[in-house]
Amino acid sequence: xxxxxxxxxxxxxxxxxxxxxxxxxxxxxxxxxxxxxxxxxxxxxxxxxxxxxxxxxxxxxxxxxxxxxxxxxxxxxxxxxxxxxxxxxxxxxxxxxxxxxxxxxxxxxxxxxxxxxxxxxxxxxxxxxxxxxxxxxxxxxxxxxxxxxxxxxxx
Amino acid sequence: xxxxxxxxxxxxxxxxxxxxxxxxxxxxxxxxxxxxxxxxxxxxxxxxxxxxxxxxxxxxxxxxxxxxxxxxxxxxxxxxxxxxxxxxxxxxxxxxxxxxxxxxxxxxxxxxxxxxxxxxxxxxxxxxxxxxxxxxxxxxxxxxxxxxxxxxxxxxxxxxxxxxxxxxxxxxxxxxxxxxxxxxxxxxxxxxxxxxxxxxxxxxxxxxxxxxxxxxxxxxxxxxxxxxxxxxxxxxxxxxxxxxxxxxxxxxxxxxxxxxxxxxxxxxxxxxxxxxxxxxxxxxxxxxxxxxxxxxxxxxxxxxxxxxxxxxxxxxxxxxxxxxxxxxxxxxxxxxxxxxxxxxxxxxxxxxxxxxxxxxxxxxxxxxxxxxxxxxxxxxxxxxxxxxxxxxxxxxxxxxxxxxxxxxxxxxxxxxxxxxxxxxxxxxxxxxxxxxxxxxxxxxxxxxxxxxxxxxxxxxxxxxxxxxxxxxxxxxxxxxxxxxxxxxxxxxxxxxxxx
Numbered sequence: 001x002x003x004x005x006x007x008x009x010x011x012x013x014x015x016x017x018x019x020x021x022x023x024x025x026x027x028x029x030x031x032x033x034x035x036x037x038x039x040x041x042x043x044x045x046x047x048x049x050x051x052x053x054x055x056x057x058x059x060x061x062x063x064x065x066x067x068x069x070x071x072x073x074x075x076x077x078x079x080x081x082x083x084x085x086x087x088x089x090x091x092x093x094x095x096x097x098x099x100x101x102x103x104x105x106x107x108x109x110x111x112x113x114x115x116x117x118x119x120x121x122x123x124x125x126x127x128x129x130x131x132x133x134x135x136x137x138x139x140x141x142x143x144x145x146x147x148x149x150x151x152x153x154x155x
Numbered sequence: 156x157x158x159x160x161x162x163x164x165x166x167x168x169x170x171x172x173x174x175x176x177x178x179x180x181x182x183x184x185x186x187x188x189x190x191x192x193x194x195x196x197x198x199x200x201x202x203x204x205x206x207x208x209x210x211x212x213x214x215x216x217x218x219x220x221x222x223x224x225x226x227x228x229x230x231x232x233x234x235x236x237x238x239x240x241x242x243x244x245x246x247x248x249x250x251x252x253x254x255x256x257x258x259x260x261x262x263x264x265x266x267x268x269x270x271x272x273x274x275x276x277x278x279x280x281x282x283x284x285x286x287x288x289x290x291x292x293x294x295x296x297x298x299x300x301x302x303x304x305x306x307x308x309x310x311x312x313x314x315x316x317x318x319x320x321x322x323x324x325x326x327x328x329x330x331x332x333x334x335x336x337x338x339x340x341x342x343x344x345x346x347x348x349x350x351x352x353x354x355x356x357x358x359x360x361x362x363x364x365x366x367x368x369x370x371x372x373x374x375x376x377x378x379x380x381x382x383x384x385x386x387x388x389x390x391x392x393x394x395x396x397x398x399x400x401x402x403x404x405x406x407x408x409x410x411x412x413x414x415x416x417x418x419x420x421x422x423x424x425x426x427x428x429x430x431x432x433x434x435x436x437x438x439x440x441x442x443x444x445x446x447x448x449x450x451x452x453x454x455x456x457x458x459x460x461x462x463x464x465x466x467x468x469x470x471x472x473x474x475x476x477x478x479x480x481x482x483x484x485x486x487x488x489x490x491x492x493x494x495x496x497x498x499x500x501x502x503x504x505x506x507x508x509x510x511x512x513x514x515x516x517x518x519x520x521x522x523x524x525x526x527x528x529x530x531x532x533x534x535x536x537x538x539x540x541x542x543x544x545x546x547x548x549x550x551x552x553x554x555x556x557x558x559x560x561x562x563x564x565x566x567x568x569x570x571x572x573x574x575x576x577x578x579x580x581x582x583x584x585x586x587x588x589x590x591x592x593x594x595x596x597x598x599x600x601x602x603x604x605x606x607x608x609x610x611x612x613x614x615x616x617x618x619x620x621x622x623x624x625x626x627x628x629x630x631x632x633x634x635x636x637x638x639x640x641x642x643x644x645x646x647x648x649x650x651x652x653x654x
Contacts, residue, residue, distance in 0.1 A: 011585075012585060015581075015585065019326065019329075022333060025348075026333065026336065026348065029347060029348050030347075033345050033347070034345070040606070040607055040610050040615065041343060041607075042340040042342070042343050042345045042347060044603075044606075044607070045336060045599075045603040045606075046336055046347060046348075049329060049332045049333055049336060049599075052325075052329050052332070053329050053333070056322065056325055056326045056329055059322040059325075059326075060322060060323075060326060063320070063322060063323075068320075069585060069586065070585075070586045072584055072585070073380060075379035075380055075584070076378065076379050076380065076381060077379075079375075079378035079379055079381060080375050080378065080379050080580070082378075083371075083374060083375055083378055083552070084375075084573065084577070086552075087371070087552075087556075087569070087572075087573045087576070088573075090556060090569065091566050091569045091570060091573070094560065094566055094569065095566040100557075100560070103556075104553045104556060104557070107549070107552055107553060107556065108549040108550070108552070108553055109549070111374065111378075111545070111548055111549035111552050112545040112546060112548075112549040113545075114378045114545075115377075115378055115381060115544055115545035115548055115549070116381060116545060117545040123545075123546075123549070126546065127549065127553070130550060130553060131553060134553060134554070134557055138205075138557065138561065142206060142208070142209055143209055144205060144208060144209070144561045145561070145564065146557065146560060146561055146564075147560060147564060
């Protein structure tokens, strides 16, 4: 990375910082619990885990400082964003009662595009058929309940 | 011969027509999903868990056994034909198996893997039968402090001892333990790390974590580096059958692989990588055809594949007798038990012998079904490999979200799936092992419960942990297993600086 000391791995250092932050949140949360009357209460385990995380954050920071993390290759940020976008769309549609089938249809097309396909209409169609099949099989055959929207209520 | 009588009892359960059908569905689904590239046995079990929601416990567990063994078979097919092992335990198989497939000997490679898996699976399952009642007897003597110490051993061996970096392994474990803290504390009813979100009060679902880490994380990782190297499916050319020479060269590796795999799997040492690589290097040393190694030696497929299957069966020993999962796949099996409120362990052997022994008996049946189905149907499974990658991963994500939302209909659960997916992506990118997170989540709360129970009995005296000889020994083992990798690294450095 382009820092003064070429061996310092900034991204890995951020991981160590995140671990430390998580440890502090755990400690803060544990302190809000009432102290046990006798023996060890619900506080003990969070404190043990938090102390472990602090030690490990130090260890990770040391590895990052020495550049001991394996080499990482460049990655395709657009592909990652497309899949995360697909998942976000899925959550939005299900959250707004749009139903399972439209939600997973979009997720299917977004993921296929992330993997380099450039035929969005075909992929939407395939995603729709797959989602429909999954929905019918699991709700009718296995009587699981999946989120239903306007479309699913017609089935 | 109590064990054999119990096994016979179990067989009468497993041979009921409905249960045979469940076993058949299980092995078919397990193979079909396991054969898909990028999907290892743990994810196979996690993805198929929702299918068993509405079944009765016996049928569901029997189906599970089929899925578990089927996933293992499917994984070896992928490793041989496209050199993308779904899990590190198939790496050794891919080494020689893919070379054999490239040389037009894919058929015999698949055959020796399948028959070796059958031999290893059968011997190892027999090992479970003989070992389980004996371990149950020992487990009955265990107090809570001993269980706690045993879990400490499992924590250390799963995360630190055998990985590439003990610090990164322990970090993964700590993340799992943190996730295990979330939710209502079972003993006092206090909410921990829930931040007022009602969905968090029940804690983190193990299936959501596993599917997020393995399915979403893997999809993100593969998509992010798609442009590197296309995978090529090797067509299965020529005869599927092994020649006399192949048989002669395979049977000893099968048996040696089993001998490595089962004990290492049965110890809480986690992972099948060690026995598979031990088997690989042993076969390489003992072979009469050393020139073939690296170019497709059948011994290099037969041994590791047997070791892999035997160790998978071996992990069922601590799981069934102690309730101790030592691999991600075993953790998923435990989740399968827990969805019915069943806790594997000595008590389950006493209370529901029909269930436990029915499950063990169905392992034999699943094994027979797999060998009968797999050799003739291998062409069908190979066709699954031809699904184009974009559709394959898109389909995996549809199934992943389906399973999550079917288990818990809430957008918060989906959000957790996405967060775990991103976490899995970053962990792969920065080389953190994923399995310790899953084991930490499921074992963490169990360890805490045992620790607190022990402290309650001792009225808060922590010395109870070292006063029981069992617990003291186990804690010493855990400590050695924790320090050993650091010490060995230090020693290696010391030696290097000496030169």
